[in-house]
Amino acid sequence: MSALELNQLHKCFGTFAALDDVSLSVPSGSRTAIVGPSGSGKTTLLRLIAGFEFADHGSITLGGQALVDGKQAVPAHQRQIGYVPQDGALFPHLSVAANIGFGLPGSSAAKRAEVEALLDRVALDRRLLQCWPHELSGGQQQRVALARALAQRPRLMLLDEPFSALDTGLRASLRKAVAQVLGDAGITTVLVTHDQAEALSFADQLAVMRQGRLVQAGPPLELYRHPEDAQTAQFLGDAVLLPAQLEDGLASCALGHLPVRDRGLRGTAQVMLRPEQLHLCEQSPGAVRGVVSETDFVGNSWTLAVRLNGAGVTVIRLRSQGVEVPGVGSEVYVRAQGLAHVVG
Numbered sequence: 001m002s003a004l005e006l007n008q009l010h011k012c013f014g015t016f017a018a019l020d021d022v023s024l025s026v027p028s029g030s031r032t033a034i035v036g037p038s039g040s041g042k043t044t045l046l047r048l049i050a051g052f053e054f055a056d057h058g059s060i061t062l063g064g065q066a067l068v069d070g071k072q073a074v075p076a077h078q079r080q081i082g083y084v085p086q087d088g089a090l091f092p093h094l095s096v097a098a099n100i101g102f103g104l105p106g107s108s109a110a111k112r113a114e115v116e117a118l119l120d121r122v123a124l125d126r127r128l129l130q131c132w133p134h135e136l137s138g139g140q141q142q143r144v145a146l147a148r149a150l151a152q153r154p155r156l157m158l159l160d161e162p163f164s165a166l167d168t169g170l171r172a173s174l175r176k177a178v179a180q181v182l183g184d185a186g187i188t189t190v191l192v193t194h195d196q197a198e199a200l201s202f203a204d205q206l207a208v209m210r211q212g213r214l215v216q217a218g219p220p221l222e223l224y225r226h227p228e229d230a231q232t233a234q235f236l237g238d239a240v241l242l243p244a245q246l247e248d249g250l251a252s253c254a255l256g257h258l259p260v261r262d263r264g265l266r267g268t269a270q271v272m273l274r275p276e277q278l279h280l281c282e283q284s285p286g287a288v289r290g291v292v293s294e295t296d297f298v299g300n301s302w303t304l305a306v307r308l309n310g311a312g313v314t315v316i317r318l319r320s321q322g323v324e325v326p327g328v329g330s331e332v333y334v335r336a337q338g339l340a341h342v343v344g
């Protein structure tokens with residue numbers, strides 16, 4: 001079991017700072033997901049940890065061993081780190097079986113059994129064993145790359161968007177299977193993903209990057225409910241952001257007077273609610289009147305845009321599970337549940 005410690009990592013390409021003062025602790029055996037917009041430095045960070053790129057300064061420690069400290073660095077092949085890059089990067093001149101079994105010790109029969117077991121774990125058909133990488137789809141290549149990395153029984157697994165080329169159903173089931181395999185083996189894992197739902201469900205810890213900086217890290221639910229700023233709030237899911245006046249533990253905003261966590265805050269602020277905190281209700285004290293301005297059917301639920309009365313042009317978006325929802329132009333009442341979160 002190996003804990004990963006990143007301390008004040010900095011990496012420039014020419015004059016461009018791809019990573020700026022990144023520090024992060026990944027507890028032994030846990031799973032951390034890194035999310036952030038394209039170009040925010042996620043792959044660069046993984047490449048630094050794997051040893052394919054070198055930091056300008058900062059340190060990396062794995063299981064108490066310094067991998068990088070100033071100019072001293074353990075070479076990539078001695079780090080016992082599994083790395084599944086964004087494009088899979090299989091050896092093109094080796095079959096699927098040889099790719100997965102590359103470097104595995106033991107007799108050829110034992111090796112074959114292990115390769116087959118790994119293929120099962122990533123839900124690939126055994127008939128693919130003799131195929132060449134170019135004969136596989138993008139999603140199949142990603143899964144072979146994953147099996148190859150698992151075969152090495154690494155101390156740390158780095159996954160760069162390993163499920164991006166898969167359809168939704170397979171993506172969810174493979175994510176669960178991989179989480180199980182990594183969990184059973186106690187392998188510390190860092191996953192990069194563009195998929196917020198994937199990050200929230202896969203990880204024990206979520207880290208949000210923006211422009212080379214790590215802006216917030218913590219348990220997924222904590223970040224989802226209490227993002228540090230509006231950008232992070234919107235990055236992690238749909239967010240209703242409203243101007244508010246804070247006093248005595250209440251935020252007065254277009255949705256009424258809502259409780260906030262920090263009762264000491266005062267003055268003008270912006271508050272955030274998640275759509276699932278908002279519900280349509282009957283006319284009653286505390287409910288806010290509005291008019292439906294848009295309806296959008298998104299499969300298992302509806303998204304409604306509601307223009308709130310008496311609040312200028314405030315339009316909020318909420319979800320409704322109903323089979324039918326009020327049409328555009330209908331008068332409705334909305335009630336907010338739980339705390340309003342004050343964003344910086």
Ligand SMILES: Nc1ncnc2c1ncn2[C@@H]1O[C@H](COP(=O)(O)OP(=O)(O)OP(=O)(O)O)[C@@H](O)[C@H]1O
Binds near residue numbers: 013018041045
């Ligand atoms: N070898 C390199 N030389 C020059 N610039 C680089 C190099 N590698 C990365 N960069 C730059 O560093 C920044 C971060 O790149 P990186 O690949 O880490 O982003 P990312 O967060 O993984 O993005 P994506 O989500 O699109 O994969 C980008 O602006 C990129 O152009």
Ligand SMILES: [Mg+2]
Binds near residue numbers: 042044
């Ligand atoms: Mg990347």
